[in-house]
Amino acid sequence: MAFNFDEIINRAHTGSVKHKLIKRDGQSEQTDRANPEMGEDRLLQLWVADMDFAVAEPIIEALHKKLDDRIYGYFTPEKSYFDSVVNWCGRRYDWEIDPDWIKLSPGVVPALYIMLPKLTKPGDKVIVQRPIYPPFVSSVQAAGCEVVSNDLVYDRENLRYEMDFDDLAEKAADPDCTAVILCSPHNPVGRVWTKEELTRFAQICLDNNVLIISDEIHCDLIYDDHKFVAMASISDEIADRTITCMAPSKTFNLAGLKSSQIIISNPELRQTFTDAIASVGLYGSNGFGPIATEAAYNHGEEWLEAAMTYIQDNYAFVRDYFAEHIPGIKVVKPEGTYLLWVDCRDLGYSQEELVSKLLDEAKIHFNDGVTFGPEGGEGFMRINIATSRLFLKQALDRMKRVLG
């Protein structure tokens, strides 16, 4: 089946966060400039992590069918939803899970905010690996805990990040350190951690009784020649100390349906999570999210594979464009996700100058690298490439004009 990822869908005035906000100086602006025909005035939105692609047809059909119910009362998913998650995990990651382990949450970020205060006590230390997706930091802080960063190590020559296991072992050995939030695959650096890396990481956590919260929301967006391994699939012992966060939201472009799965094999941890969700009054779920999830997991694989091919071609396009026209910018080699972490430090601009050139002069909205960590993010930008190649080309041409 052919899919048209080149299609340009006007997302202005659809409530799309990506096309509404310019997060600068706290200002927000409604932009209806989603059409490339608007030319140079159009603000190119290549930031927040959703795709500009239409979702797979079977998902749209399932949602239409749900609409035909004509009654949208309180909702809790049917068994077929849980089966679809179980089958997806078995088929894609060779991870056998029990349907009872699956708990729903209206998003992974809400799950972090809701569960952290119940799994830690104020003053505890929680490890993250910077540069990192900002809500990892804010959710830890909201729980009254201290953020400790086991910074990733950047190998600039090979455009690749690695974990610093010695530093992790040192930080995990602190008796106040009770949990770690792992980003697997990693946003923003695009690493798909190998089984060896994950096993070593987990062993350090087990040795020090540190709980692993493994955010695997990007787990289906994997480049060719890389393999995603679910942390909890490695061994029962690791699973027993792991809370896994997954969702179809990134994979199938369903973030606005607010439905994710938190998978927990340890009965006590699962009860803690269930109690945490109940403590904020979240019973049942949105009626459309699980319906879309089930259709995606049962019938969306072909679309996903085609989308990943398009995304990988977009990466190659961006990498080659920079090499030819703006050699001062290097793209960290992605192994997963549709986000590119780009190193602009050779251009010699301060972060403020860089952001201003891109946003004010080129009218392109990327994520400012500094928001992923003050040090590791300086000189970097994050580009969302899950968009039509035409938009990407426009963005790159504008960058060439102001930076090249």
Ligand SMILES: Cc1ncc(COP(=O)(O)O)c(C=O)c1O
């Ligand atoms: C690592 C990571 N976790 C969570 C989220 C958001 O999750 P949700 O929309 O389910 O709250 C994102 C979105 O970019 C992400 O990159």
